[in-house]
Amino acid sequence: MTALPPFSALLDEHGPAVWRFVRASVGPSDAADCYQEAVLAALRTYPSLTRADNLKSWLFTVAHHKAIDHHRRVARRRETAEFPPDPAAGSPVEPADELLWDAVRRLPTKQQAAVLHRFVADLTYADIGPLIGCSEAAARQNVRAGLATIRKEWSA
Amino acid sequence: MNDHLTNRLRATGSVPADVLDQVRAAADAEGLVDVAWATTDSPLGRLLVATTPVGLVRLSYRVDDEVLVELADRVSPRVLELPARLDAVRRQLDEYFAGRRNFDLPLDPTLSVGFRLEVLEELRRVGYGTTVSYGDLARRAGNPGATRAVGTAMRTNPIAIVQPCHRVLPAGGALGNYAGGVERKRALLRLEGALLV
Numbered sequence: 001m002t003a004l005p006p007f008s009a010l011l012d013e014h015g016p017a018v019w020r021f022v023r024a025s026v027g028p029s030d031a032a033d034c035y036q037e038a039v040l041a042a043l044r045t046y047p048s049l050t051r052a053d054n055l056k057s058w059l060f061t062v063a064h065h066k067a068i069d070h071h072r073r074v075a076r077r078r079e080t081a082e083f084p085p086d087p088a089a090g091s092p093v094e095p096a097d098e099l100l101w102d103a104v105r106r107l108p109t110k111q112q113a114a115v116l117h118r119f120v121a122d123l124t125y126a127d128i129g130p131l132i133g134c135s136e137a138a139a140r141q142n143v144r145a146g147l148a149t150i151r152k153e154w155s156a
Numbered sequence: 157m158n159d160h161l162t163n164r165l166r167a168t169g170s171v172p173a174d175v176l177d178q179v180r181a182a183a184d185a186e187g188l189v190d191v192a193w194a195t196t197d198s199p200l201g202r203l204l205v206a207t208t209p210v211g212l213v214r215l216s217y218r219v220d221d222e223v224l225v226e227l228a229d230r231v232s233p234r235v236l237e238l239p240a241r242l243d244a245v246r247r248q249l250d251e252y253f254a255g256r257r258n259f260d261l262p263l264d265p266t267l268s269v270g271f272r273l274e275v276l277e278e279l280r281r282v283g284y285g286t287t288v289s290y291g292d293l294a295r296r297a298g299n300p301g302a303t304r305a306v307g308t309a310m311r312t313n314p315i316a317i318v319q320p321c322h323r324v325l326p327a328g329g330a331l332g333n334y335a336g337g338v339e340r341k342r343a344l345l346r347l348e349g350a351l352l353v
Binding site: 003004005006007008009011015016019020024031032035036039040043044046047097100104115116119120122147150151154 | 161162164165166167168169170171172175176178179182183186188189190191193221224225227228229232233234235236237
C-alpha cells in the first residue's frame with residue numbers, strides 16, 4: 001500500500017478545484033458550508049483509506065455526495081415552504097459568468113455533475129463514471145448532453 | 157471539446173482565506189487534526205513546528221513537504237496547517253531567542269524509539285548554557301560504549317532546540333556536527349553564553 005500523503009498536501013493540491021466544483025454546484029451563498037462539510041467528511045475517513053492511488057477522485061466523490069445532500073435539502077425546503085431560489089447575491093464572480101453557472105445548476109443532476117467533474121475538477125471520464133454511478137461512455141454522453149443544453153440556452 | 161464555453165467552465169480561483177480559516181477551526185474543534193503544523197520565523201531562519209494532542213512532536217530547520225510526509229507516515233496522515241494550535245510553542249521560542257532559559261512544553265516522543273529515546277530523555281537534563289560530550293551523554297544514558305549511537309540520536313533529533321542537541325560537543329573543543337548546520341549550533345551556544353566567541 002502506498003502511504004497516504006499529509007492531508008494538508010492533498011488540500012493544497014486539490015482544495016481549489018473542490019472549492020470551484022462545490023461553488024458551481026450549490027451556488028455562491030452555500031459554497032462555504034458545503035465545502036466545509038466536504039473537507040470534514042474527508043478528514044474523518046482519511047486515515048482508514050486503504051488506497052492512495054486516486055485520492056483526487058476520492059475527494060471529489062466526497063464533495064459530490066455533500067453537494068447532492070445539499071440539493072436534496074434545498075428541494076425539501078422548497079416542498080415544505082415557498083422559499084425563493086437563491087439569487088446568488090454578493091457573488092464575487094462576473095455577473096455574466098453567474099448566468100453561466102445558473103445554467104449549469106439548472107441541468108439534470110447527473111448532467112450537471114458530469115459537466116462539473118469534467119471541466120471544473122478536470123477528472124477523466126473513467127473517474128466520472130463510477131462517481132456519478134454510470135459507465136464511462138454514459139459519463140461522456142452526460143457531458144455532451146449537458147453542454148448541448150447550456151449552448152441552447154445561451155443561443156436562445 | 158475545447159471551445160469558448162468549456163474554457164469558461166474551467167473556472168479558476170482558489171478557496172477564500174476566510175473559508176479556509178473556518179474549515180481549519182471546525183476540523184480542530186471536532187478533533188480531526190492529529191498533527192497540527194505551522195511555520196515560525198526565528199533569528200536562525202524559518203522553522204517548522206508540529207504538535208499532536210500529546211505535545212510538540214517536531215521542530216525542524218527544514219521547512220518542506222518531506223517533513224510533513226514523514227509526520228503523515230509515522231504519526232498520522234491527518235496533518236493540517238493550524239497555527240493556532242502552536243501559539244504557545246511559537247511564543248516560547250520567541251522568548252528563548254530573547255533569553256528565556258527553559259521551555260515548558262509537553263512533548264510527544266512518538267518519532268523517537270529505543271536507545272535514541274533514552275538518550276534524548278537524558279539530553280533534556282543538560283541545562284541551559286552548559287555542554288556535554290557525546291561520550292558523557294552515552295554514559296549518562298547507561299551505555300558508555302554507544303558514542304556513535306548518541307551521534308545518530310542527535311542527528312535525528314526530531315525536536316531541535318527544545319531537546320537541546322546543540323549542547324552536545326565532541327571531546328576536545330570542536331563544535332562537531334549539527335542537523336541545522338554548524339553555524340546555527342554556534343549561534344545557539346553563543347546565545348546561551350556557552351561559547352564566548
